[in-house]
Amino acid sequence: MRKEQADVKELENSIKDLELQLGKAESVLSGIKYHPELKGTLVMKYVKCGRPSCECQQGKLHGKYAYIKTKDEEGRQIFKYIKGKDKETLIPLYEENKRYKKALASVNKLKKALSHYKNLLRKEKKNQNGKKGQTCGQAQKD
Numbered sequence: 035m036r037k038e039q040a041d042v043k044e045l046e047n048s049i050k051d052l053e054l055q056l057g058k059a060e061s062v063l064s065g066i067k068y069h070p071e072l073k074g075t076l077v078m079k080y081v082k083c084g085r086p087s088c089e090c091q092q093g094k095l096h097g098k099y100a101y102i103k104t105k106d107e108e109g110r111q112i113f114k115y116i117k118g119k120d121k122e123t124l125i126p127l128y129e130e131n132k133r134y135k136k137a138l139a140s141v142n143k144l145k146k147a148l149s150h151y152k153n154l155l156r157k158e159k160k161n162q163n164g165k166k167g168q169t170c171g172q173a174q175k176d
């Protein structure tokens with residue numbers, strides 16, 4: 035019986051801990067602006083230029099250059115080069131979207147874990163309540 039009580043306590047502690055983490059993660063998320071108008075994701079790439087005499091052919095690649103990884107009309111993956119003028123404005127926005135998605139993923143992960151633990155706790159408590167009637171007095175000490 036002591037074992038089960040320890041489990042409930044453990045679960046309650048895990049839930050408290052997760053709620054704390056979730057609160058932090060949500061406040062991080064609320065501090066990041068999302069830009070839904072941006073398509074695709076930002077990738078920084080090293081590239082070969084194609085000139086046969088260039089040193090990039092020996093592995094000394096050019097870059098990094100900023101590209102937008104996205105899809106064309108037929109759904110094929112393409113990389114669009116970000117030109118010099120757009121770099122200063124677009125890159126920070128894309129990076130902010132990246133941070134937003136990462137923060138959102140961690141909020142969702144924590145929410146999922148939290149509901150999992152709450153379920154476990156509910157089951158555990160139900161288990162214990164169900165047993166109470168038929169166990170010795172010791173188990174009822176709470």
Ligand SMILES: [Zn+2]
Binds near residue numbers: 088089
């Ligand atoms: Zn080259």
